[in-house]
Amino acid sequence: xxxxxxxxxxxxxxxxxxxxxxxxxxxxxxxxxxxxxxxxxxxxxxxxxxxxxxxxxxxxxxxxxxxxxxxxxxxxxxxxxxxxxxxxxxxxxxxxxxxxxxxxxxxxxxxxxxxxxxxxxxxxxxxxxxxxxx
Amino acid sequence: xxxxxxxxxxxxxxxxxxxxxxxxxxxxxxxxxxxxxxxxxxxxxxxxxxxxxxxxxxxxxxxxxxxxxxxxxxxxxxxxxxxxxxxxxxxxxxxxxxxxxxxxxxxxxxxxxxxxxxxxxxxxxxxxxxxxxx
Numbered sequence: 001x002x003x004x005x006x007x008x009x010x011x012x013x014x015x016x017x018x019x020x021x022x023x024x025x026x027x028x029x030x031x032x033x034x035x036x037x038x039x040x041x042x043x044x045x046x047x048x049x050x051x052x053x054x055x056x057x058x059x060x061x062x063x064x065x066x067x068x069x070x071x072x073x074x075x076x077x078x079x080x081x082x083x084x085x086x087x088x089x090x091x092x093x094x095x096x097x098x099x100x101x102x103x104x105x106x107x108x109x110x111x112x113x114x115x116x117x118x119x120x121x122x123x124x125x126x127x128x129x130x131x132x133x134x
Numbered sequence: 135x136x137x138x139x140x141x142x143x144x145x146x147x148x149x150x151x152x153x154x155x156x157x158x159x160x161x162x163x164x165x166x167x168x169x170x171x172x173x174x175x176x177x178x179x180x181x182x183x184x185x186x187x188x189x190x191x192x193x194x195x196x197x198x199x200x201x202x203x204x205x206x207x208x209x210x211x212x213x214x215x216x217x218x219x220x221x222x223x224x225x226x227x228x229x230x231x232x233x234x235x236x237x238x239x240x241x242x243x244x245x246x247x248x249x250x251x252x253x254x255x256x257x258x259x260x261x262x263x264x265x266x267x268x
Binding site for chain 1: 152155156159160161162163164165166167172176182184185186187189190191193194197198203204205206207208209210211212213214217
């Protein structure tokens with residue numbers, strides 16, 4: 001059973017192919033994510049990953065690993081502090097902040113760091129229900 | 135230019151094919167979303183859509199329509215109040231709550247309603263930067 005303070009970390013990267021597929025299934029074809037010429041005219045200079053796609057690493061972690069299958073999302077806060085880029089290496093960190101055994105819910109701090117410089121790129125917090133694992 | 139109180143609405147549905155593609159690109163293959171037999175054993179009785187996929191309608195709306203291309207996500211809060219199901223008809227509603235013209239940012243209330251009964255399924259709030267449109 002998970003306890004307060006338990007932590008799970010996972011390194012990951014997102015490819016431009018994943019960005020293009022996400023654009024198709026979400027309908028978000030904002031050129032900031034897809035068009036290198038458009039992105040060159042922005043402060044980012046190159047395409048950035050959709051925030052919802054970068055943040056979805058927590059959908060994977062909470063839904064498959066920590067606490068795992070059966071997890072139901074009740075809430076997610078995402079603070080996008082810095083842009084995320086295709087093929088960069090990131091580390092997602094999930095930390096249990098609070099647990100309610102009666103309701104089978106947990107509040108989990110969710111953060112993504114750039115592995116190359118240690119800077120935080122996404123911070124936030126999830127609330128999860130998992131009647132088998134919490 | 136957008137003003138406080140401006141509102142954008144869009145009806146949408148999400149197919150099980152979109153759910154399966156999202157599972158592949160996010161890595162979230164939680165059986166709650168993919169396995170009808172597993173889902174039958176839960177209070178939902180049938181597979182529910184990934185919260186990140188349902189919420190991504192706001193990635194589309196804010197990034198392509200309201201305010202539109204060039205939008206950069208600064209923050210998103212998602213409160214998942216009820217499950218979302220494939221092929222159901224939903225309405226996403228984005229409402230401008232506050233604007234900072236100097237910083238070119240807006241706070242936008244983001245809500246999804248079930249069209250069949252009017253109940254809210256997702257509530258939340260986005261903060262967006264768009265240097266051309268805000």
